[in-house]
Amino acid sequence: MGRIQTLQNLKEMLQAGFEDNEALLAQYGQTHLTQLKAYLLETNYPIDEIECPLGSWSSLGGAGWYINRGGRSPSTLFLDATRKRIWILYTILDATEADAVTDNWVRCIKGLDRCWLSRNHLLHYDGNEAWQQRGLGLKFSDGLASDEEAGRFSLKAWYGATEKIPGLADVLDTAKENFAIYSTRWQKLKEDSVTLAVEWYSNGKATINRAIDIDEVMLSISDMANRYEDALDEATNLRDDGLGAFELNFTQSIDLEAFSKTVAMGRGRMNLWLIETETEPDFRRFKGVDLHTWDRVFLDVGPDYAYLTVPGRGCVNAAPRIATIQGEDNAGRTSIFFDGVEIFG
Amino acid sequence: MAKLDRRIVLWRNTIALFHERNRPRFVGPFRKAGYAYRVETVLSTRRTGEERSPDIVASGPSGWLVLELTCNDRSKEDKLDSYRQIDPRNLGMYGLKVHQSAPDTICSRLSEIDDGKHTQIIVKDTVVVKKMELLGDEKLKLALRDFSGTELTKLPTIPISLLPESKNHEVRRGLVDIVMQIFQPGSKGKTAHQMVEEGLDKLSGSVGAGKKTAMRTRVEKEMKVLMHHYLKGYLELKDDGTYAPTDTVREHPKTLERISSKLKEWANTTQIDLFETDIDGFECDGQDGDDVHTSEESDD
Numbered sequence: 129m130g131r132i133q134t135l136q137n138l139k140e141m142l143q144a145g146f147e148d149n150e151a152l153l154a155q156y157g158q159t160h161l162t163q164l165k166a167y168l169l170e171t172n173y174p175i176d177e178i179e180c181p182l183g184s185w186s187s188l189g190g191a192g193w194y195i196n197r198g199g200r201s202p203s204t205l206f207l208d209a210t211r212k213r214i215w216i217l218y219t220i221l222d223a224t225e226a227d228a229v230t231d232n233w234v235r236c237i238k239g240l241d242r243c244w245l246s247r248n249h250l251l252h253y254d255g256n257e258a259w260q261q262r263g264l265g266l267k268f269s270d271g272l273a274s275d276e277e278a279g280r281f282s283l284k285a286w287y288g289a290t291e292k293i294p295g296l297a298d299v300l301d302t303a304k305e306n307f308a309i310y311s312t313r314w315q316k317l318k319e320d321s322v323t324l325a326v327e328w329y330s331n332g333k334a335t336i337n338r339a340i341d342i343d344e345v346m347l348s349i350s351d352m353a354n355r356y357e358d359a360l361d362e363a364t365n366l367r368d369d370g371l372g373a374f375e376l377n378f379t380q381s382i383d384l385e386a387f388s389k390t391v392a393m394g395r396g397r398m399n400l401w402l403i404e405t406e407t408e409p410d411f412r413r414f415k416g417v418d419l420h421t422w423d424r425v426f427l428d429v430g431p432d433y434a435y436l437t438v439p440g441r442g443c444v445n446a447a448p449r450i451a452t453i454q455g456e457d458n459a460g461r462t463s464i465f466f467d468g469v470e471i472f473g
Numbered sequence: 474m475a476k477l478d479r480r481i482v483l484w485r486n487t488i489a490l491f492h493e494r495n496r497p498r499f500v501g502p503f504r505k506a507g508y509a510y511r512v513e514t515v516l517s518t519r520r521t522g523e524e525r526s527p528d529i530v531a532s533g534p535s536g537w538l539v540l541e542l543t544c545n546d547r548s549k550e551d552k553l554d555s556y557r558q559i560d561p562r563n564l565g566m567y568g569l570k571v572h573q574s575a576p577d578t579i580c581s582r583l584s585e586i587d588d589g590k591h592t593q594i595i596v597k598d599t600v601v602v603k604k605m606e607l608l609g610d611e612k613l614k615l616a617l618r619d620f621s622g623t624e625l626t627k628l629p630t631i632p633i634s635l636l637p638e639s640k641n642h643e644v645r646r647g648l649v650d651i652v653m654q655i656f657q658p659g660s661k662g663k664t665a666h667q668m669v670e671e672g673l674d675k676l677s678g679s680v681g682a683g684k685k686t687a688m689r690t691r692v693e694k695e696m697k698v699l700m701h702h703y704l705k706g707y708l709e710l711k712d713d714g715t716y717a718p719t720d721t722v723r724e725h726p727k728t729l730e731r732i733s734s735k736l737k738e739w740a741n742t743t744q745i746d747l748f749e750t751d752i753d754g755f756e757c758d759g760q761d762g763d764d765v766h767t768s769e770e771s772d773d
Binding site: 369370371372373375377392393394395401402403404405408411413415416417422423424425426428430432433435437438439440465467468 | 484488491492493494495496497500504509510511512568626627628629630631632633634646649650651653654657660671674675724726727729730733734736737740741
């Protein structure tokens, strides 16, 4: 394989990887080559204003696709920057390195964030005949409790043999209703054969476990990017048209005192630095900044709900981020509403 | 309710009437009647073309209305009378449904004052609607009747943090999050002018330059206290007029906690410290203009 100069070259290279993996799977029962990963990223800037995390970006034929050249691990990052607000970063780096590169990139660049997928996004294929759910990841860190008292919950279930243990499916359903989903595993079938197996994570990452056609993979990832971009546009319009707030509904009760202490220090996974400005036993108002972006946010928190206001031109991606992270950390299953209608779904 | 944050509460509780919440269940009467609203609009009167800038204009399938928000104890009758002449054909400019009739005129307040022949909504802790019979929109009338008595104490904060008449502790409370943003690593800081613009949020365009200058002066006064007493060593005023973090500030949980603790003290203690000294000069009871105006003159 020569130097990747065009999008077609990139597709050929990735396609060859799928075919090699399928051959290895057929021969040895397992794949060997690094799986393709994709990260959905939310951007507020054009590509020429954001540096490449490894080396520098080089255009692949000028149609909004880029590859990293020079630096460490060249030709391992491939960016689909064809959309205005949502980019797709494809990579063939191993998972640990790919996660680290992406985390660091997002952390260092203000205006760049992950896409935070809601339950509805993660279960998007549910009901689609061609798709079958194969697994589920749930998380509840109980992040507001002390280490000694935290009732953490974490579960990763691969579907397939749940019927062999009576009652297991019910337990999974109950857990799914009460805790945040952080990953879902799906496979796409065509004539009883798996053509695509993918695991989606709440932080916008997708791992391609199996695939036979790169176009099918890219289309699937692109569909999710489009859905997220539409949701972001809708939320931005709602914010710009009035003075309303986003509403977050939780399944777990929030310890308001612990919440207040945590956010006063800008500590914890939520990464919110807030000051309590009004206190009632079952309702508190907070004002401050979202340390991911340093945008201002107002959060009014009740026992099982919160109202989030993003003033000025602050990025509304804060709504799904705060909902996702707070859900996994301390609030359980979380849904976002505006005027009683669920959004980011 | 903190007495001195009345204007923000007035706005917050009025805006909530156009929205809906799941928890606790809350459907605002304007929302129920299908009204969409806009703030910061400029409309003109029929024939004469004189400009009018009501605080809120809203339109629904069965009617449209203008809302005046005030803590002032003077009657708003004349002003509301003048709103009746607004030409409804321009509503389309703001994406609102166009009607042919004159608008319903409503004054939103925290306490009852005689506003003449105009409907009044008192939005303090619970909603009270006065002179409902003056409304032309029957659907809205019904929604308001059903809504009367609803509690308003736990409604979402609105993005507006500062109003032109915000004083002392109100300015401080309004600035809390704006000041916190200054501590972003690599921050170039903010000028008092930027802080005023951010605090006004969507009302910025409807506040005249003179009022903004007065607000800037009040911000500078409160920032001076913050810089020299509460956040001494953390915050400095640069030669170019920006408030910026000092070189010693690092993003660390202990530092952030100390800054937020001091900011909280600065924003809250003034309720006690300044209330006594400022109460005579405080304008919420109608000693001066307390509303948002497009022009420099007070309408009172």
